[in-house]
Amino acid sequence: MPTTALAILARPxxxxxxxxxxxxxxxxxxxxxxxxxxxxxxxxxxGVFETISVGxxxxxxxxxxxxxxxxxxxxxxxxxxxxxxxxxxxLAVIAAIDPAREASVKTVLSRGVEGDGRPTGWAFAxxxxxxxxxxxxxxxxxxxxxxxxxxxxxTSPWLLAGxxxxxxxxxxxxxxxxxxxxxxxxVFVSSDGYVLEGPTSSVVYRRGERLLxxxxxxxxxxxxxxxxxxxxxxxxxxxxxxxxxxxxxLAASDAxxxxxxxxxxxxxxxxxxxxxxTDPVLTAAMNDYLxxxxx
Amino acid sequence: MPTTALAILARPxxxxxxxxxxxxxxxxxxxxxxxxxxxxxxxxxxGVFETISVGxxxxxxxxxxxxxxxxxxxxxxxxxxxxxxxxxxxLAVIAAIDPAREASVKTVLSRGVEGDGRPTGWAFAxxxxxxxxxxxxxxxxxxxxxxxxxxxxxTSPWLLAGxxxxxxxxxxxxxxxxxxxxxxxxVFVSSDGYVLEGPTSSVVYRRGERLLxxxxxxxxxxxxxxxxxxxxxxxxxxxxxxxxxxxxxLAASDAxxxxxxxxxxxxxxxxxxxxxxTDPVLTAAMNDYLxxxxx
Numbered sequence: 001m002p003t004t005a006l007a008i009l010a011r012p013x014x015x016x017x018x019x020x021x022x023x024x025x026x027x028x029x030x031x032x033x034x035x036x037x038x039x040x041x042x043x044x045x046x047g048v049f050e051t052i053s054v055g056x057x058x059x060x061x062x063x064x065x066x067x068x069x070x071x072x073x074x075x076x077x078x079x080x081x082x083x084x085x086x087x088x089x090x091l092a093v094i095a096a097i098d099p100a101r102e103a104s105v106k107t108v109l110s111r112g113v114e115g116d117g118r119p120t121g122w123a124f125a126x127x128x129x130x131x132x133x134x135x136x137x138x139x140x141x142x143x144x145x146x147x148x149x150x151x152x153x154x155t156s157p158w159l160l161a162g163x164x165x166x167x168x169x170x171x172x173x174x175x176x177x178x179x180x181x182x183x184x185x186x187v188f189v190s191s192d193g194y195v196l197e198g199p200t201s202s203v204v205y206r207r208g209e210r211l212l213x214x215x216x217x218x219x220x221x222x223x224x225x226x227x228x229x230x231x232x233x234x235x236x237x238x239x240x241x242x243x244x245x246x247x248x249x250l251a252a253s254d255a256x257x258x259x260x261x262x263x264x265x266x267x268x269x270x271x272x273x274x275x276x277x278t279d280p281v282l283t284a285a286m287n288d289y290l291x292x293x294x295x
Numbered sequence: 296m297p298t299t300a301l302a303i304l305a306r307p308x309x310x311x312x313x314x315x316x317x318x319x320x321x322x323x324x325x326x327x328x329x330x331x332x333x334x335x336x337x338x339x340x341x342g343v344f345e346t347i348s349v350g351x352x353x354x355x356x357x358x359x360x361x362x363x364x365x366x367x368x369x370x371x372x373x374x375x376x377x378x379x380x381x382x383x384x385x386l387a388v389i390a391a392i393d394p395a396r397e398a399s400v401k402t403v404l405s406r407g408v409e410g411d412g413r414p415t416g417w418a419f420a421x422x423x424x425x426x427x428x429x430x431x432x433x434x435x436x437x438x439x440x441x442x443x444x445x446x447x448x449x450t451s452p453w454l455l456a457g458x459x460x461x462x463x464x465x466x467x468x469x470x471x472x473x474x475x476x477x478x479x480x481x482v483f484v485s486s487d488g489y490v491l492e493g494p495t496s497s498v499v500y501r502r503g504e505r506l507l508x509x510x511x512x513x514x515x516x517x518x519x520x521x522x523x524x525x526x527x528x529x530x531x532x533x534x535x536x537x538x539x540x541x542x543x544x545l546a547a548s549d550a551x552x553x554x555x556x557x558x559x560x561x562x563x564x565x566x567x568x569x570x571x572x573t574d575p576v577l578t579a580a581m582n583d584y585l586x587x588x589x590x
Contacts, residue, residue: 033329033330035334036325039337042405044461046464077471106338108337145454147454148486158469158471159465161442167463168338169342169455170453191444
């Protein structure tokens with residue numbers, strides 16, 4: 001079975017006229033050139049994306065991802081993605097790859113070729129690398145300044161904080177900086193000293209019987225996996241909540257995870273070189289829940 | 296004559312093995328699909344670029360642009376662009392378009408297809424829109440928070456401030472915000488209150504017989520056009536210098552310009568709704584110099 005599949009959408013957004021013909025998308029060779037060198041995805045990082053995990057051959061948390069995709073598009077003044085076409089394309093690329101393995105689908109909506117006024121959209125499915133080690137043994141993380149105050153989402157919306165844009169060069173540079181420091185991942189901290197999120201994950205932590213995350217409106221993504229884990233916690237009778245915290249407060253909590261769609265819950269076993277407490281039993285239950293979830 | 300031309304580089308960086316055959320680049324149809332949907336330019340804004348103006352059929356300030364291209368690549372831990380191959384590709388795309396008109400060449404170096412370990416590079420030449428109105432009559436600008444302190448380039452290099460990356464979604468959002476406020480352009484201000492740069496330009500201002508710019512090391516681009524204008528000023532016996540200033544100090548100067556490779560020197564006639572002093576004689580001399588410069 002193929003390990004990757006690519007669909008190019010003819011009508012990625014509600015307003016876009018069809019590129020060609022009546023088919024809403026086309027499955028194409030994932031290795032063939034598909035994009036113009038003038039596409040604003042490639043020249044300006046001017047677009048938005050989602051990464052949706054696939055478990056048991058089905059997309060997980062699909063509707064929360066599609067809602068966040070639409071919110072990100074709105075933050076960039078992009079036309080709203082057509083959820084019906086995206087759902088169909090996502091299911092089609094999943095159906096085209098090996099169903100026996102963990103996978104993910106990346107959806108991308110860009111502003112399209114400059115001057116063309118027509119967005120570009122594609123969905124790419126690929127079998128996932130094995131994240132078992134990070135889920136079980138955890139990751140070492142370092143805190144890194146994100147540069148922005150915790151309130152820029154409110155004061156300066158043009159900074160697009162909280163939107164999942166294609167402009168991720170800083171996120172990747174942060175991961176390289178973490179590696180330079182001998183760590184596996186990073187935790188962004190606002191310029192005024194509050195814990196935000198990882199470059200590709202949400203921060204979740206436990207304090208006693210409460211499962212917490214730094215909150216909304218902080219210029220960070222509303223985590224779809226964090227949302228799933230809050231549902232999991234509620235099922236177990238744990239309280240959940242949002243709290244603005246400092247790195248020192250995070251390090252003093254009972255357990256910390258970096259959670260994301262594909263890697264799921266990775267316990268943070270070390271932060272800035274200091275060992276953190278971990279909770280292997282709760283971690284295993286979280287990852288079992290995330291592997292089995294459908295919505 | 297064609298108004299656009301595109302070259303795909305087979306060997307964009309010094310370390311990269313040739314993609315195919317001995318030709319260092321190939322001229323291709325600019326409208327044909329050339330990029331993989333997996334190229335990190337398109338999925339992560341993970342690459343760098345330059346925009347080089349063309350005057351009299353020749354690239355202007357080519358060597359400063361190539362040096363900045365290399366510095367940006369280094370900031371992103373990308374392999375160094377091969378200057379010889381880029382020079383040849385740039386000249387080839389210029390030779391392929393209408394020589395009678397102002398034009399520009401955009402060079403892009405991305406990290407390439409994820410997992411491939413091989414960068415992607417292309418050079419795109421296009422005839423420029425007519426910027427005569429902005430050069431003569433000026434632009435209205437608004438100040439917008441850039442979110443970062445003026446010293447993040449030194450404290451937090453992973454924020455890539457000062458590198459010309461493909462992750463320009465914020466720059467474009469700032470221009471849309473300026474338009475919403477009835478302005479033509481924006482001037483970014485650091486979170487601690489200092490004038491930085493425009494989203495696609497440098498800020499230059501005159502105070503008496505001195506031509507000034509906010510400086511280096513502020514997480515802003517070293518402006519190639521600003522560099523040309525400092526050479527112009529020196530030829531006229533004006534002093535030049537770098538000064539950290541506030542928006543109020545900028546507004547009180549004798550003239551302000553947003554300067555960039557393609558639009559050249561656009562006088563700022565209004566900042567945040569207040570009229571600024573302008574200097575039409577010096578503006579005309581600047582733009583005449585920029586139109587004629589070679590290096």
